Structures are given as structure tokens and as C-alpha cells.
Amino acid sequence: MxxxxxxxxxxxxxxxxxxxxxxxxxTAPTEAPAAAAPSDPRTVPPGTPAHIARVFQRxxxxxxxxPPLGAIGESGIHVDKIWLGSAYEKDGCAGEAARFSLAxxxxxxxxxxxxxxxxxxxxxxxxxKDGAPFRRRAVNIPDLHAYRSRAYLVLRREYIGDWQARxxxxxxxxxxxxxxxxxx
Numbered sequence: 086m087x088x089x090x091x092x093x094x095x096x097x098x099x100x101x102x103x104x105x106x107x108x109x110x111x112t113a114p115t116e117a118p119a120a121a122a123p124s125d126p127r128t129v130p131p132g133t134p135a136h137i138a139r140v141f142q143r144x145x146x147x148x149x150x151x152p153p154l155g156a157i158g159e160s161g162i163h164v165d166k167i168w169l170g171s172a173y174e175k176d177g178c179a180g181e182a183a184r185f186s187l188a189x190x191x192x193x194x195x196x197x198x199x200x201x202x203x204x205x206x207x208x209x210x211x212x213x214k215d216g217a218p219f220r221r222r223a224v225n226i227p228d229l230h231a232y233r234s235r236a237y238l239v240l241r242r243e244y245i246g247d248w249q250a251r252x253x254x255x256x257x258x259x260x261x262x263x264x265x266x267x268x269x
Contacts, residue, residue, distance in 0.1 A: 126165070128152040137161070147230055150200055154261040158254030162201035162208070162226075164261035166233075167252065170194045173235055184266045187240055195250040196235040197261060203228045206255060210236035213249040221253075245269060 126146050129138045130153055140161040141153075153163035170178025171190045178196035185193050195210060205228045212220045222236050236250070244267045252260045 124152045126150040126152050130156055133157055144200065144202060145230060147200075150231065155252075156258045156260060158201075158258045158260060159256045160202060160204070160206060160254070162199060162206065162254050162260065164197050164252050165200055165231075166198040167250075167261040167263050168196050169250070169263055169265055170196065173237065177233060178235060183264070184268060185240065186268050187242060187245070188269065190240060192237045192239045193248070193250075193265060193267070194235050194237045195252075195263060196233065197252050198231055198233045199226050199252075199260075200231045201226060203230060208255070208260065209253045211251040211253055212238055213251060214244065215246045215248075219248075240267060242269075 127142065129141060133141070133156065137157050137159060140159070141157050141163070144161050151165035154165060154167060155163070157163045168178050168181055169183065171180035171182060171185060171193070173179065173194045173196070178194045180190075199208060205226065207223050207225050210222045210224060211218055212222075220238075224234050224236060226232050226234065238244070238248075238250075247264070247266050249262055249264045251262045254260055
């Protein structure tokens with residue numbers, strides 16, 4: 086493998102044990118920049134504790150894996166994709182939107198893809214209305230490298246407002262967040 090495309094290893098650490106910066110693979114200066122090239126799935130979010138960064142770096146990487154959207158849990162668990170929809174189908178959330186109307190929609194679905202070690206664990210989906218926690222639902226993640234799952238919220242008149250759906254690890258780290266609005 087040419088030196089210009091080799092993985093550069095673990096991220097550097099600041100004096101306080103936090104991830105300071107993530108080294109990127111070096112590209113040859115003669116290469117044209119790739120349009121919309123995928124992000125490195127080994128990218129460690131800034132502020133990640135060193136021991137969690139090491140666990141994350143040891144996870145295998147599959148071709149469809151992306152970088153973490155939020156923080157990384159103690160076990161290396163992270164979410165690399167999250168989206169909303171008004172319906173749920175075989176391939177995930179359908180009818181993608183950020184605004185849901187009581188007149189047109191019955192529920193809001195949040196779909197997400199979790200990447201972790203091949204050990205069964207659970208995450209929670211927390212529904213937050215107007216900045217205040219509203220409801221939580223546990224979602225089991227089987228012992229697969231990556232697993233796509235979902236949770237849903239049945240819409241009611243009192244749910245009009247601004248919302249967030251947060252995916253939390255067992256150690257209460259926010260793995261991903263997506264916002265939406267419910268209108269009459």
C-alpha cells in the first residue's frame with residue numbers, strides 16, 4: 086500500500102487525555118480533489134476520552150460504515166446514520182421530512198444505524214419536546230457489527246412543537262440527534 090494512502094493510526098491526545106486532533110491520510114499533491122468523498126469512518130469526535138478512542142479504533146470497519154454522528158459510547162458503540170420519516174418500510178424510514186403535520190401524518194419514525202462490537206447491547210431513543218425530555222424507549226441491538234433500527238412517536242394534538250429524537254448509549258452518551266417540528 087502506498088504511503089500516501091495508508092491509515093495513520095490512533096488520534097493524537099491533548100495533555101488532559103482528550104482527543105486533540107485526528108490525523109488524516111496524506112494524499113499526493115497531483116491528485117484532483119474528490120467531489121463529495123465519503124468521510125473517514127475512523128474519525129474520532131473531538132473531546133472523546135482517550136480510552137474510548139482506543140476502543141473505537143479497534144472496531145472493524147465495513148464498506149458501508151461512516152464516521153460517528155455524535156459521541157462514542159464506552160463500548161465503542163456509535164451511530165453513523167440517522168433519519169426521519171412518516172412511515173417505516175423494509176429499507177427504513179420512508180416519507181423523509183423535518184416537518185410533520187397532524188392533518189397529514191399519524192406518526193414520526195426515527196431510523197438509525199448503530200455500529201458496535203459484536204456483543205448484544207441496548208440503546209435508548211429519547212424524545213425531547215421543546216427542550217424537555219418527554220419519553221424514552223429502549224431498543225435492543227443484536228450481536229452484529231452494524232444494525233439498523235427505529236423507534237416511533239404516534240402524533241397527538243398536544244405534541245405540536247419542536248422536537249428532537251436522541252439515541253443514547255447504555256452509559257447515557259448522546260450518539261446522534263435529529264430535530265423535527267410537529268404542526269397542526
